Amino acid sequence: MLPATIPSPPQGVWHVGPVPLRAYALCIIVGILVAVWLTDRRFVARGGAPGFVVDVAVWAVPFGLIGGRLYHLATDWRTYFGPGGDPVAALYVWNGGLGIWGAIALGAVGAWIACRRRGVPLTAFADAAAPGIVLAQGIGRLGNWFNQELYGAPTTLPWGLEIYRRVDPVTGAPDNLGGVALDRTPVEIVQPTFLYELVWDVLVAILVVVLDRRLTLSRGRAFALYVAGYTAGRFVIELLRTDPATRVFGDVRINVVVAGVVFVVALVYLLVVRGPREDLSASMGPEPGSASGGSGTPGHVSADHQHAGPETDDRRGPDDAQSARENRQDAAAPDKDTSHGAGEPSGVDAEPEGTMDQEDAPAEPPSAARG
Structure with a gap:
């Protein structure tokens, strides 16, 4: 051996x-x-x-x-x-x-x-x-x-x-x-x-x-x-x-x-x-049950919600501001200050008369009220 x-x-x-x-x-x-x-x-x-x-x-x-x-x-x-x-x-x-x-x-x-x-x-x-x-x-x-x-x-x-x-x-x-x-x-x-x-x-x-x-x-x-x-x-x-x-x-x-x-x-x-x-x-490829899409998913609900918000604000905001400006113009004298009207939020009251001199408050042109 x-x-x-x-x-x-x-x-x-x-x-x-x-x-x-x-x-x-x-x-x-x-x-x-x-x-x-x-x-x-x-x-x-x-x-x-x-x-x-x-x-x-x-x-x-x-x-x-x-x-x-x-x-x-x-x-x-x-x-x-x-x-x-x-x-x-x-x-x-x-x-x-x-x-x-x-x-x-x-x-x-x-x-x-x-x-x-x-x-x-x-x-x-x-x-x-x-x-x-x-x-x-x-x-x-x-x-x-x-x-x-x-x-x-x-x-x-x-x-x-x-x-x-x-x-x-x-x-x-x-x-x-x-x-x-x-x-x-x-x-x-x-x-x-x-x-x-x-x-x-x-x-x-x-x-x-x-x-x-x-x-x-x-x-x-x-x-x-x-x-x-x-x-x-x-x-x-x-x-x-x-x-x-x-x-x-x-x-x-x-x-x-x-x-x-x-x-x-x-x-x-x-x-x-x-x-x-x-x-x-x-x-x-995707695993069964993992495919995204279709109604009722959180992604689609969130997207609809995000889209609806700006759409409503854009539609209602200018109308409310315009209505407020017209109300102030009807209640105030023509020479009163409305220069801030386009930027005021809806529902703000017009300022009282006499708060500004006439020279300091130029009349707002009609076109500016809708600017």
């Missing part, structure tokens, strides 16, 4: 009565929860509505699981439908076997449906979701560790992964997924490719967050950065894996080809697309 190696878990399934708790499924669930949490924080920080990410997850997660399983079945169909295969096992998602390419493709369809219902640009949501998705992928790789799968060739590196022989504890028959390692002596020490991808996924998530802040990535460019970064690492890691896989062009693993093609597409998108960030606060 090497002086330093990574042990595998002795088992990947625990039973609570008749209910099996599978580590692979638990890792997938934890990854989804982390992705939703991180995406919601980033989406709100970009101006989106809190809680909207959960609405998208209701659509995207089931679509993604179905897409991931369909991709796995399409690229590894011999395991289930070939000679000696078990077609029913194609439904056993909890045993592992989710292709990330199918999960992203069909999950995007579910996200598009949810975003379209609320008027949110899919690219804006994808930018917010990118770090959470790749982080969820890394957490999901821990499920491969529990299942003792997706590892590489034998190695003498100090971080080699110990592989144990697992058996059914009752019958003693070999059972790698549901069995228990009764003997911790490793039957093989291999490259921990699951760990390589886990570490790479975390680094890609950090890279996306940092560059997104510094460069203000928009219109799907943060998502394209995630895809390009992930596929670059996946291309190399696939070359280290030795598990059975569909091969094309002679002896090339199909995921190597897919990773290369997707990397080129993502890189071109990242370099070509430009534009400001989408305004999520505007595209979300």
Whole structure:
């Protein structure tokens, strides 16, 4: 045994009565929860509505699981439908076997449906979701560790992964997924490719967050950065894996080809697309019951009240002043002071006679009385 190696878990399934708790499924669930949490924080920080990410997850997660399983079945169909295969096992998602390419493709369809219902640009949501998705992928790789799968060739590196022989504890028959390692002596020490991808996924998530802040990535460019970064690492890691896989062009693993093609597409998108960030606060629209307008609202009552006041004053004020001036003119001598009449309020009595000399009280012209 090497002086330093990574042990595998002795088992990947625990039973609570008749209910099996599978580590692979638990890792997938934890990854989804982390992705939703991180995406919601980033989406709100970009101006989106809190809680909207959960609405998208209701659509995207089931679509993604179905897409991931369909991709796995399409690229590894011999395991289930070939000679000696078990077609029913194609439904056993909890045993592992989710292709990330199918999960992203069909999950995007579910996200598009949810975003379209609320008027949110899919690219804006994808930018917010990118770090959470790749982080969820890394957490999901821990499920491969529990299942003792997706590892590489034998190695003498100090971080080699110990592989144990697992058996059914009752019958003693070999059972790698549901069995228990009764003997911790490793039957093989291999490259921990699951760990390589886990570490790479975390680094890609950090890279996306940092560059997104510094460069203000928009219109799907943060998502394209995630895809390009992930596929670059996946291309190399696939070359280290030795598990059975569909091969094309002679002896090339199909995921190597897919990773290369997707990397080129993502890189071109990242370099070509430009534009400001989408305004999520505007595209979300008003929440139900928050729309203003209509009769009976405080705003309209206040506006009517403010309009009615000046209108009444403008209509009545000049008439009252004119009436007062005419009354004073009828009661006073023609030479009495009325120079202040236009400025007097309604109802003010005329000044008594004799308070001013005739020279100091010029007669008010008729036009001034209406000025």
